[in-house]
Amino acid sequence: MRNLKMTLAYDGTLFHGWQVQPDQITVQGTVQSVLTEIDGPPVLVHGSGRTDAGVHALGQVVSFNLNNPIPAENLSRAMNHVLPDSIRVLHAAEAAPDFHARRSAVAKTYEYRIWRGEICAPFLSRYVYPHPYPLNEDSMKQAAPLFAGTHDFCSLGAAGGEEKQTTVRTIYSSQLQRDGDCLVYRVRGTGFLYRMVRNIVGTLLDVGRGNLKPEDVGQILKSKQRSEAGPTAPPRGLFLVEVEY
Amino acid sequence: MRNLKMTLAYDGTLFHGWQVQPDQITVQGTVQSVLTEIDGPPVLVHGSGRTDAGVHALGQVVSFNLNNPIPAENLSRAMNHVLPDSIRVLHAAEAAPDFHARRSAVAKTYEYRIWRGEICAPFLSRYVYPHPYPLNEDSMKQAAPLFAGTHDFCSLGAAGGEEKQTTVRTIYSSQLQRDGDCLVYRVRGTGFLYRMVRNIVGTLLDVGRGNLKPEDVGQILKSKQRSEAGPTAPPRGLFLVEVEY
Numbered sequence: 001m002r003n004l005k006m007t008l009a010y011d012g013t014l015f016h017g018w019q020v021q022p023d024q025i026t027v028q029g030t031v032q033s034v035l036t037e038i039d040g041p042p043v044l045v046h047g048s049g050r051t052d053a054g055v056h057a058l059g060q061v062v063s064f065n066l067n068n069p070i071p072a073e074n075l076s077r078a079m080n081h082v083l084p085d086s087i088r089v090l091h092a093a094e095a096a097p098d099f100h101a102r103r104s105a106v107a108k109t110y111e112y113r114i115w116r117g118e119i120c121a122p123f124l125s126r127y128v129y130p131h132p133y134p135l136n137e138d139s140m141k142q143a144a145p146l147f148a149g150t151h152d153f154c155s156l157g158a159a160g161g162e163e164k165q166t167t168v169r170t171i172y173s174s175q176l177q178r179d180g181d182c183l184v185y186r187v188r189g190t191g192f193l194y195r196m197v198r199n200i201v202g203t204l205l206d207v208g209r210g211n212l213k214p215e216d217v218g219q220i221l222k223s224k225q226r227s228e229a230g231p232t233a234p235p236r237g238l239f240l241v242e243v244e245y
Numbered sequence: 246m247r248n249l250k251m252t253l254a255y256d257g258t259l260f261h262g263w264q265v266q267p268d269q270i271t272v273q274g275t276v277q278s279v280l281t282e283i284d285g286p287p288v289l290v291h292g293s294g295r296t297d298a299g300v301h302a303l304g305q306v307v308s309f310n311l312n313n314p315i316p317a318e319n320l321s322r323a324m325n326h327v328l329p330d331s332i333r334v335l336h337a338a339e340a341a342p343d344f345h346a347r348r349s350a351v352a353k354t355y356e357y358r359i360w361r362g363e364i365c366a367p368f369l370s371r372y373v374y375p376h377p378y379p380l381n382e383d384s385m386k387q388a389a390p391l392f393a394g395t396h397d398f399c400s401l402g403a404a405g406g407e408e409k410q411t412t413v414r415t416i417y418s419s420q421l422q423r424d425g426d427c428l429v430y431r432v433r434g435t436g437f438l439y440r441m442v443r444n445i446v447g448t449l450l451d452v453g454r455g456n457l458k459p460e461d462v463g464q465i466l467k468s469k470q471r472s473e474a475g476p477t478a479p480p481r482g483l484f485l486v487e488v489e490y
Contacts (some may be wrong), residue, residue: 010365057366085370123257123301123372125330 001063005095006071008060011086012235018050018060023231027051027087031062034082038075039068046101048108048243049211051174052195054235056127059090061243099245107172107244109188110197113237117181118127128182129237135208137176137183143207143214144176144185147200151221156200157193167193176204186241193235198233206230246310248338249317253305256331258371263295263305272296272332276307278328283320284313293488297440299480301372304335308346312419321351344490352489354433355442358482359450362426373427374482377482380453382421382428388452388459389421389430391467392445393488399444399469402438412438421449431486443478444471450474464469 001035008031016024028045037229049060057166070078076092082090098104113130116135132168143158171189178184185201203220206212212220220228253276263271265277265452280288293306315323321337327335337353359382360373392401399412416434423429430446448465451457457465457475465473 009367011370056377080364085375088364088367090364118326119333119335120330122254122331122333125256127368130330229415 002069003095003099004064004066004075005093005099005101006062006064006076008057008062009088009090010057010060011126012051012053012055012057014086015053016054016064017055018047027057027060029129030083030087031079034079035064035066037082038070038078039066041067041080048101049191049240050104050194051238052198052235053242054060055238055240057073057240060240061101061105061240062097063099063104069120100112101146101243103168104245105191105243107188107190108192109160109186109241109244111187111195111203111239111241112185112233113179113184113239114201115237116183126236127149127239131205131235135205136210137178137208138182139178139210139214140204140208143204143217144174146214146217147171147174147187147221147243150216152224153193153196153221154219154224155226156203157196158226160241168195169193174200195232199231201237202232204228205233246312248340248342248344249309249311249313249320250338250344250346251307251321251334252336253302253307254333254335255305257296257298257300257302259331260298262298262300263292264443272302272305275328275332276324279324280309280311281414282327283315284311285380285489286312293346293350294436295351295439296483296485296487297443297480300483300485302485304487305480305485306350307488308340308344308349318328340420346488349490350434350436350488351436352435354431354486354489355437356426356432356484356486357430357442357446357478358427358484359446359484371481372484374479376450380428380450381455382423382453383451384455384459385428385449386421388449388457388462389419391459391462392416392419392432396466397445397469398438398441398466400465400471400474401448402441403471404484412442414438418441419445440477442481443480444474446478446482450478 015027018027020029032045043064045062045064053078072092076089079089113128115130118132120130148171150170152168176185247306262273263272265274288309291305293433309393317337318433321334324334358373363377365375393416395415397413419432
């Protein structure tokens with residue numbers, strides 16, 4: 001039995017998230033059914049983590065076992081022929097027998113894009129969160145790095161996102177920057193709780209609106225109360241950018 | 246009664262084209278129903294021309310009469326609040342009483358994007374025609390300018406696209422260029438027959454495949470036979486870029 005590693009990009013708009021659910025079209029379900037068609041026996045695909053409905057991926061990593069001896073490059077081409085345009089296989093390769101997309105991951109990077117222009121082009125609107133209202137961006141930029149470090153993040157998410165019982169995670173970097181008409185939040189860490197990135201962005205937006213101050217971030221983390229942090233930002237601005245091993 | 250001119254951008258993917266059709270969601274129908282809600286009596290919106298299902302616009306121009314005294318800028322903001330994200334009002338202004346989006350138009354520019362990379366990102370696939378197969382791009386670049394000039398274009402389309410009986414049109418410029426992984430066809434002319442731009446692109450693709458030679462373009466135009474030209478290229482790569490008055 002071979003063990004394969006594959007990198008995927010997808011537009012999450014029309015999927016009910018990553019994870020297989022009965023009677024719903026999901027990314028995992030779509031990829032599994034294409035692989036099962038190629039291999040014969042059902043193929044179980046492990047993702048590096050779940051993404052919610054509407055969340056996109058530039059570099060989701062998956063692993064799976066395969067009986068079929070098809071070379072990895074041909075497999076990738078065959079899959080792109082059959083998969084919908086909204087999912088692309090970017091790369092496929094043999095992996096060590098013990099490689100596991102979720103358990104072997106050592107770091108992940110996410111990006112969240114907030115559109116600050118007055119009018120958001122129809123061609124962008126699935127990939128940014130349009131927010132044309134006043135925001136104190138300097139306060140937001142000050143607040144962003146305060147999420148870095150090793151913390152119990154239970155005020156910003158729930159366990160379950162990555163099937164670990166603890167809510168302690170390490171964020172290596174957390175930065176907010178302008179990129180033209182976009183305000184881009186980029187975060188890299190060991191892993192993230194369920195909805196944690198969107199909850200951080202929602203908290204940063206509350207800082208931008210003046211409902212919270214940058215210096216409140218420390219207290220929010222200490223409180224361990226979800227109610228202390230800001231609301232969950234919409235999924236469409238979020239991209240899983242990279243998974244490191 | 247005021248006469249207004251408005252510039253729209255839209256993602257044509259999920260619309261059944263521009264023109265109102267019974268029981269179908271169209272761009273014209275969507276814009277008219279929003280304006281009718283604002284104005285009370287039914288508002289008839291004239292577009293510079295129709296776009297087919299799946300065809301996009303960066304600068305479609307429309308005109309319409311309105312009773313409501315709302316300033317143009319506020320109207321544009323109010324409409325963007327109510328319209329789906331796939332349609333945006335880019336600009337609105339008072340127009341001369343005799344201004345008509347279709348009849349007053351003097352030139353139009355379209356762009357068609359062919360994706361030449363091996364893998365087309367999911368975020369682009371609605372806006373380009375992915376064609377990763379061999380094409381002689383030099384032949385295509387030679388053929389493109391041969392469509393310029395005043396010709397009877399009936400081998401490349403049908404009357405009706407702009408409700409003129411004649412199939413004679415003038416193309417001012419017709420160029421194919423590389424833009425990174427895209428092959429971009431840009432055409433500017435007095436007006437275009439039904440599916441004319443997509444039929445020119447389909448003909449250029451046949452030149453790229455070696456089924457036609459650049460020097461066949463003149464004969465195709467002279468033949469006045471639709472069957473002499475190439476097939477209709479898919480809608481998703483086509484954008485109405487600009488309408489001039």
